[in-house]
Amino acid sequence: MRYFLIDQITEWKSGEFIKGMKNVAMSEDFLEFHFPKNPIMPGVLLLEALVQLTGWLEAASSDFQRWFLINRVIKCNFYSFALPGDQVELEVKQISGEGSDIKIYSGIGMVKGKKKIRAEFEGEVIQLSEIEDVNEQKRFFQLLNRELVL
């Protein structure tokens, strides 16, 4: 399993918000054990999707200088199950911390207008170059954003 919880980025505004999608497929590895005979997208992976979307917003807002790592969940509700075949529409907004290394974001995930997850979380902004090749990450963003198509 490649730990990529975002399939597409549809809209973003520097330092403000970002929207993206995660498609849940029956072929996902994690569904074999979560749960046996009852495939349900793990709630924490929906949270991870919001966190990764936040990372993309930090990167896109800083010419790929920054990324985001979660270290606190203030509150996170899991309302109902995201199931194989569902397309989860995700949105993350910056709440506070502009210009600081510690930021608070809030995120929401919906399937066909129905809320699946809502989370408020805090994390630290780190240097992207410490964890990823900056040019590769920029290219990946263009793929997610459909700016780069063969």
Next chain:
Amino acid sequence: MRFLFYDRVEKIEKGISIEGVKSFALSEEFLRGHFSKAALVPGVILIETMAQLLGWLIMYSHDFKLAAIMTLIEDVKVSSALRPGFKADIRAEIVSTSKRDTLGRAEIRSDGELIASVDRIIYSHFLKIDPEDLKERFRYYSGLKI
């Protein structure tokens, strides 16, 4: 990838608490992409680690007659930059439980140092399950002779 985030249950006390261990290895599947220049255990995986163990305590405490699924977490702290190669000691406890739901809390320590904690975690209970199947799975997953 087997979505199981404990290796063994070491101690379980019905209706009260559970203790288990999980060793984080460089071979973990979730490190593919997290990240290419630094292997960092994702904070949400530490949350799942606590949630899975507490989930089993709830099901064990109710004689496997229900499945417990996490619906809320609050006041969670996770270390964000842990490199694999450590053993996590997980401890979780039930604060209150009824037929419908359970409130609990949990923490993870490594070499005695706190690396993750959740102050409030709520599970909803689901009754459409096969108790024997659930019990069999717990026996296999936990390593306990129950």
